[in-house]
Amino acid sequence: MSSNVDANGNSVVKIAIASLVGTMLEYYDFLVYGTIAALAFGKIFFPGSDPLVGLLSSYATFAIGFFARPVGGVIFGHFGDKFGRKTMLVITMMFMGVATVLIGFLPTYAQVGIWAPAMLIVLRICQGIALGGEWGGAALMILESAPEGKRGFWGSTNQMGASIGLIVGTGVVALVSRLPESQFMLWGWRVAFWASAALVAVALVIRLSIKESKVYEKIKNDGETAKVPILEVFRHQPKNVILGAGIGATNNVSFYLATTIAISYGVTTLGLPRATMVNAQLVVSCIYLFTLPLFATLSDKFGRRRLVQLSLITTALFAFPYFSLLKSNNFILICLGMALLLAVFQSMSYSTQAAFFPELFDPRYRYTGASLVVNLAASIFGGTAPFIATALLKWSGGNSWPVSLYLVCIACISLVCVYFVKETYQLDVSKYQTEKFNIL
Numbered sequence: 001m002s003s004n005v006d007a008n009g010n011s012v013v014k015i016a017i018a019s020l021v022g023t024m025l026e027y028y029d030f031l032v033y034g035t036i037a038a039l040a041f042g043k044i045f046f047p048g049s050d051p052l053v054g055l056l057s058s059y060a061t062f063a064i065g066f067f068a069r070p071v072g073g074v075i076f077g078h079f080g081d082k083f084g085r086k087t088m089l090v091i092t093m094m095f096m097g098v099a100t101v102l103i104g105f106l107p108t109y110a111q112v113g114i115w116a117p118a119m120l121i122v123l124r125i126c127q128g129i130a131l132g133g134e135w136g137g138a139a140l141m142i143l144e145s146a147p148e149g150k151r152g153f154w155g156s157t158n159q160m161g162a163s164i165g166l167i168v169g170t171g172v173v174a175l176v177s178r179l180p181e182s183q184f185m186l187w188g189w190r191v192a193f194w195a196s197a198a199l200v201a202v203a204l205v206i207r208l209s210i211k212e213s214k215v216y217e218k219i220k221n222d223g224e225t226a227k228v229p230i231l232e233v234f235r236h237q238p239k240n241v242i243l244g245a246g247i248g249a250t251n252n253v254s255f256y257l258a259t260t261i262a263i264s265y266g267v268t269t270l271g272l273p274r275a276t277m278v279n280a281q282l283v284v285s286c287i288y289l290f291t292l293p294l295f296a297t298l299s300d301k302f303g304r305r306r307l308v309q310l311s312l313i314t315t316a317l318f319a320f321p322y323f324s325l326l327k328s329n330n331f332i333l334i335c336l337g338m339a340l341l342l343a344v345f346q347s348m349s350y351s352t353q354a355a356f357f358p359e360l361f362d363p364r365y366r367y368t369g370a371s372l373v374v375n376l377a378a379s380i381f382g383g384t385a386p387f388i389a390t391a392l393l394k395w396s397g398g399n400s401w402p403v404s405l406y407l408v409c410i411a412c413i414s415l416v417c418v419y420f421v422k423e424t425y426q427l428d429v430s431k432y433q434t435e436k437f438n439i440l
Helices: 012-045 051-067 069-083 085-103 115-143 151-177 181-194 196-209 214-222 229-236 238-258 260-269 274-302 304-326 331-350 353-359 363-382 385-395 401-419
Strands: none
Touching: 012 085, 012 115, 012 151, 012 181, 012 196, 012 260, 012 385, 051 069, 051 115, 051 363, 051 385, 069 085, 069 115, 069 229, 069 363, 085 115, 085 181, 085 196, 115 151, 115 353, 115 363, 151 181, 151 274, 151 353, 181 196, 214 363, 229 238, 229 363, 238 260, 238 304, 238 331, 238 353, 238 363, 238 385, 238 401, 260 274, 260 304, 260 385, 274 304, 274 331, 274 353, 304 331, 304 353, 304 401, 353 363, 385 401
């Protein structure tokens, strides 16, 4: 049997594509939502207020979707650990797709008043719940099917969906941004959400064609499925949840500092053309696509922890120079700053996540454990990052140093967390580890 085909007959390549498309939709949505929120939602859903208040209100709805993610992680993680990974991947994709497309059909505040932002919030919650179960299932399908010694590389294909989602999302935003302001505000912003329907259709076709994970089949045949997975996680490996979420904190904050926040800061604070920041993001997203598998491959050779530690140290050191490059008003230097933060320093750590975080947990409740780690990090640190950064910029009168200091503090938290986690890249992910192996 080929090393790229598991015991259930699953092609690792097909699973990787199925996972990649889902992650691509996730990041497409959050890039589009975050960017449109920065450019238009304040006026569309929160008119009549100070522009900054409108922007903060838009970012608050952005954060709400993140706060719903741990709920989705628990719900879909529970059923994914008990009844299999594949079914949950199909359900979360359908749930996510419908919610995203419906945002494009929402009436504005001018049309229905307070019901407009209320409906936006409901759909954001639906998106968050779906996304909470999406990442864990996709990462596990790859991890539990990949050949030994290559889990990091194959896991990075799940993370590469982030880069492709950024590229596609940025491209779509760049196209609709070329419209006259009146047309963009009237209907152009909606196109970006409607376009996600194509990604959903492709993902569903691929995901319906794959078979269940070989590791889950073993758990089921052994009669070892967890009765209440979340209770098992907190009974046996609670520290891994806390430490894993702490490690993921910097990934989330630095990601949004290089994407959504960079665009908002460049346009509203520095007065740069919207096209300049959007095009810079497009360039950086293309670079990101290639650095993710590169660093993931290095994690298979040298371990996850070393790469994560290097990522965190370099991110902290670059926090202040980053904004200096953005302030240069030079397109090349802006691209350089965003590329170093996202495609190099953040990529070193983020590339390992799809392997590193699931490896922290026993396979009997791995879906729930990994989902909790990723979604807690995303909701606590990622969802709040645009709001906190914007508030800090307002408080400082547009000075960037508080935001840089904020990133340094988050990186220090992650460094402490990774210090207390042992290496995982040589683990046998099919073996039960709760009683036999202590990560801490």
